[in-house]
Amino acid sequence: MAAPSIAVTRVAPRASHGLWGDAFRRLLRNRPAMVGALLIVAFLLVAVFAPVLAPYPPNESFPPPAGETSQKLGPWPPSAAHPFGQDKQGRDELSRVMYGATVSLLAGLSSVIVGVTLGGLIGAVAGAAGGKVDSLLMRCVDVLLAMPGILLAIGIVTFLGQGLWQITIAVAITNAPIFARLLRGGLLSVRESDYVLASRSIGASRTRLLTRHMLPNSLTPIIVAATLALATAIIDIAGLGFLGLGPPDPRTPEWGTMLTDSREFLRSAAYLIFFPGLAIVITAVGFNLLGDGLRESLDPRLKR
Amino acid sequence: MTKYIVRRLLGTVPVLIGVSIVVFVFIRLLPGDPATAILGQHATAQRIAEMREFLGLDKPIWEQYLIYVTTLLGGDFGRSIINGQPILTEFLTRMPATIELTAGAMVFAAGLGIPLGRFAAKRAQKWQDGSITVLSLVGISIPVFVLGLTLQYIFAVQLGWLPATGRIDARTALELQSNFVLIDVWLQPDWTFEEKLSAFLDGISHLILPAIALGSIPLAIITRITRASVIDVSNDDYVRTARAKGLSERRIDGRHVMRNAWLPVVTVLGLQVGGLLAGAVITETVFAWNGVGRWIVEAIGNRDYFIVQSTILIFALIFLVVNLAVDVMYAFINPRIRYA
Numbered sequence: 001m002a003a004p005s006i007a008v009t010r011v012a013p014r015a016s017h018g019l020w021g022d023a024f025r026r027l028l029r030n031r032p033a034m035v036g037a038l039l040i041v042a043f044l045l046v047a048v049f050a051p052v053l054a055p056y057p058p059n060e061s062f063p064p065p066a067g068e069t070s071q072k073l074g075p076w077p078p079s080a081a082h083p084f085g086q087d088k089q090g091r092d093e094l095s096r097v098m099y100g101a102t103v104s105l106l107a108g109l110s111s112v113i114v115g116v117t118l119g120g121l122i123g124a125v126a127g128a129a130g131g132k133v134d135s136l137l138m139r140c141v142d143v144l145l146a147m148p149g150i151l152l153a154i155g156i157v158t159f160l161g162q163g164l165w166q167i168t169i170a171v172a173i174t175n176a177p178i179f180a181r182l183l184r185g186g187l188l189s190v191r192e193s194d195y196v197l198a199s200r201s202i203g204a205s206r207t208r209l210l211t212r213h214m215l216p217n218s219l220t221p222i223i224v225a226a227t228l229a230l231a232t233a234i235i236d237i238a239g240l241g242f243l244g245l246g247p248p249d250p251r252t253p254e255w256g257t258m259l260t261d262s263r264e265f266l267r268s269a270a271y272l273i274f275f276p277g278l279a280i281v282i283t284a285v286g287f288n289l290l291g292d293g294l295r296e297s298l299d300p301r302l303k304r
Numbered sequence: 305m306t307k308y309i310v311r312r313l314l315g316t317v318p319v320l321i322g323v324s325i326v327v328f329v330f331i332r333l334l335p336g337d338p339a340t341a342i343l344g345q346h347a348t349a350q351r352i353a354e355m356r357e358f359l360g361l362d363k364p365i366w367e368q369y370l371i372y373v374t375t376l377l378g379g380d381f382g383r384s385i386i387n388g389q390p391i392l393t394e395f396l397t398r399m400p401a402t403i404e405l406t407a408g409a410m411v412f413a414a415g416l417g418i419p420l421g422r423f424a425a426k427r428a429q430k431w432q433d434g435s436i437t438v439l440s441l442v443g444i445s446i447p448v449f450v451l452g453l454t455l456q457y458i459f460a461v462q463l464g465w466l467p468a469t470g471r472i473d474a475r476t477a478l479e480l481q482s483n484f485v486l487i488d489v490w491l492q493p494d495w496t497f498e499e500k501l502s503a504f505l506d507g508i509s510h511l512i513l514p515a516i517a518l519g520s521i522p523l524a525i526i527t528r529i530t531r532a533s534v535i536d537v538s539n540d541d542y543v544r545t546a547r548a549k550g551l552s553e554r555r556i557d558g559r560h561v562m563r564n565a566w567l568p569v570v571t572v573l574g575l576q577v578g579g580l581l582a583g584a585v586i587t588e589t590v591f592a593w594n595g596v597g598r599w600i601v602e603a604i605g606n607r608d609y610f611i612v613q614s615t616i617l618i619f620a621l622i623f624l625v626v627n628l629a630v631d632v633m634y635a636f637i638n639p640r641i642r643y644a
Contacts, residue, residue: 143322146620148582154600155616158609159330235447239586242449243601259449266468270457277450284445292441 026297033293039286046098047105054095059251061090075262075269085271087262096253097275103247103254104283107168108234114172115233116226119179126180127187127218128210138184141177149174150239157245164247164254167240171233182225186218193217220298228291231284238280255280309632316624323620327613328372332365342385342609381614386606391614395596400483401471402595405587406580408515413522414573420523421530421569422562428535436527443524448583452517452590459513469592472507486511514591518583522576529572533565540564567638574630578623 016022027033046053056062064070064086065079076086084093126137144152156170190196196213204212240246241256250261255276262272331342339355340347347355360368375382381391424436460468471485472478481491489495489503537543538561546560585597592598596615603611 139318139322142319143326146319146323146624147326147616148578148619148623150582150585151600151616151619154585154604155327155330155612158604158612159333231445235445239447239449242447242586243589244605256449259453263453266453266457267461270461273453273457277447277453280450281442281446284447285441288441288445 023294023297027293030293030297032289033297036286036289036291036293039282040290043101043283043286044105047101050095050098050102054092054098056092056095058096058099058253059091062086062092063090075265075272077269078271084275085269087258087272088265093272093275096258097255097279100253100255100258100276100279101283103164103252104234104237104280107164107237107254108230111168111172111233111237112175112226112229114169115175115229116179116222118172119176119181120183120222122176123180123183124187124210124215127184127191128206128214130188134184137180141180144173144177150236153236153240154243154245157240162245162248164252167237167245170240171236174236175229175233178225178229179222182221183218186221187214190214190217224291224295224298227287227294231287231291234287235280235284305632305635308635309628312628312631316628319624320621323617324373324376325369327617328369330616331609331613332359332368342607344607376617381617382610384603384611385608391611394599394611395615395618397483398594398596398599400595401485401593402581402584402588402597404471404484404486404511405514405518405584405593405595406577408511409519409522409580409583409587410573410576412515412519413526413576417523417526418530418569421527422534424527424531425534425538428531433531436531440524440527443520443527446520448517448521448586449590451520452514452587455513455517456590466513467510468513471510471593472503473510476503476506478503514587514593517590518580518587521583522579525576526569526572530565530569533568534561537561537565567634570633570637571630574626574633577626581619581622 017025061073062082064074064076065081068076074086074088074090076082076090078085082092082094084097087093087096122137122141126134147155153167153170153174156173157166160166160169191214196209199209199213237246238254238256238259241254242260244257244260246252246254246257250257258276259273262269262276265272339352339359339361343351343355356362360371363371379392381395383390384394420436424433427433456468459466467473472489478485478488479492481488485507486504489500489507492500492503495503543556543560546556551559581597584595585600587593588595588597589601596619600612600615603609603615
């Protein structure tokens with residue numbers, strides 16, 4: 001009986017570039033995520049360079065397009081000089097939508113940063129401390145989660161007053177409990193892991209355990225959630241603006257406020273609704289696509 | 305089971321107390337003197353004094369809170385500052401409109417989302433699945449107010465197929481009894497059957513656009529979850545066994561896949577209720593739908609704080625009850641889960 005010959009082929013090991021490097025490579029290969037990234041880059045460019053890119057200042061009124069004889073200020077339909085039309089004060093809609101990107105970016109980003117910081121702190125303290133502190137903090141989180149999103153935000157706005165930074169804070173507080181739960185859950189699950197135990201056994205301090213081992217290993221869900229939260233934050237801020245809780249200064253080009261200001265022209269000037277609406281949708285699609293892509297590339301087990 | 309329900313009910317008590325504290329804080333800690341903040345700068349000194357007394361502002365804060373909770377438990381949610389109407393009465397007359405709207409949205413979202421998700425799972429990784437995934441992504445990314453205005457523009461302004469606003473044709477002399485338009489049309493004593501039917505259909509036609517606008521985000525979420533859940537279960541061993549036994553695909557689907565795939569779907573359905581109530585605030589504003597949501601928005605405009613406060617509280621209560629109901633339903637659907 002001849003011994004069966006086994007052909008052994010050496011498979012060249014795929015070079016690993018570390019957790020983040022691998023994730024980044026996977027992300028680059030994820031086509032929907034790249035479409036999302038492209039949309040976000042476009043949005044960022046417009047938001048940052050609005051003063052350069054926009055054809056006109058956002059608050060200058062312009063005369064009606066040539067051939068219009070009516071004496072009213074606006075709105076005016078799209079023309080060569082004003083491709084998105086002009087609003088009821090004769091202002092250039094394209095420029096206002098572009099400046100609106102700046103407002104949305106600033107408000108959305110700050111609201112998510114505040115939300116992540118606030119929620120992250122609560123979650124980190126709860127997850128690290130455990131015991132009574134943990135249950136008390138999680139009860140507080142339950143309370144915030146029991147109030148349906150926009151209603152809690154409305155309550156906070158009645159308290160803080162109307163305005164852009166007020167709705168930004170309101171949306172941040174509404175989002176914070178989600179981050180708190182995510183981080184706490186992550187911390188709890190890594191707390192019992194072998195590498196934390198190993199590190200603890202060689203006498204690592206609590207702070208070192210938390211900052212060097214536990215936090216970095218619990219951050220991925222937060223990054224994904226923060227990206228997706230940017231989409232909802234921008235939508236919610238526009239929604240509160242739509243309800244009339246946004247910037248009281250009518251000159252601020254906030255997308256939601258622009259929509260609510262143009263509602264009376266739904267029949268006569270739907271373009272005033274279409275373009276700001278489209279801007280919100282495109283931005284939200286971008287962040288949702290990138291968020292989903294990040295989730296898949298940071299945790300490849302999720303991909304089916 | 306009973307033990308579990310009781311335990312969960314008791315568990316919601318601290319959360320409710322927490323919510324009532326937060327809501328209490330919204331009003332009592334208004335900048336400046338709350339009574340003046342509530343009544344506005346031009347209120348007479350007498351009214352401000354009355355409001356101070358009503359709020360109990362001269363008492364210590366914890367006593368104010370106790371008074372507040374006691375009146376709440378007595379069913380007194382306070383009165384509207386603007387017209388002096390009891391808030392609970394007004395809430396109850398307006399809630400049916402909101403229920404009609406959210407129920408319509410739920411029927412739309414679940415009725416379309418579950419079949420779509422199952423279909424996408426069957427065609428996983430094919431173009432049909434791809435298109436459904438893209439659509440659900442867009443569905444999640446369109447805010448209610450953008451979709452609502454777009455639907456109004458297309459179906460009401462341009463095509464004229466459906467009414468843009470309201471719950472029923474303004475010329476209909478409908479006498480409200482239950483405040484559910486779709487029920488009340490059948491309760492009109494002097495109407496013929498044809499009149500009732502045509503008014504009912506008119507009510508439905510008013511409901512379609514707002515229900516679609518409000519239901520689009522839940523639709524997208526339900527579709528995604530159903531798809532993922534069905535795919536997940538379809539890869540399980542017992543499904544392969546069932547297939548190997550030679551069972552028909554229909555039977556495998558009904559008996560083995562869906563029974564197990566329901567669980568996450570039911571959870572998500574329950575979780576949508578909070579989102580629907582929140583979304584109703586904006587939807588009702590877009591479609592001039594006379595429910596609780598529009599009432600809150602008007603109340604904010606009028607600085608009628610007690611309405612905002614009480615509505616948040618009641619909505620939180622509804623949300624908690626629904627969550628509890630979902631958890632209990634879990635146990636019925638999935639006998640593997642043993643509570644108690």
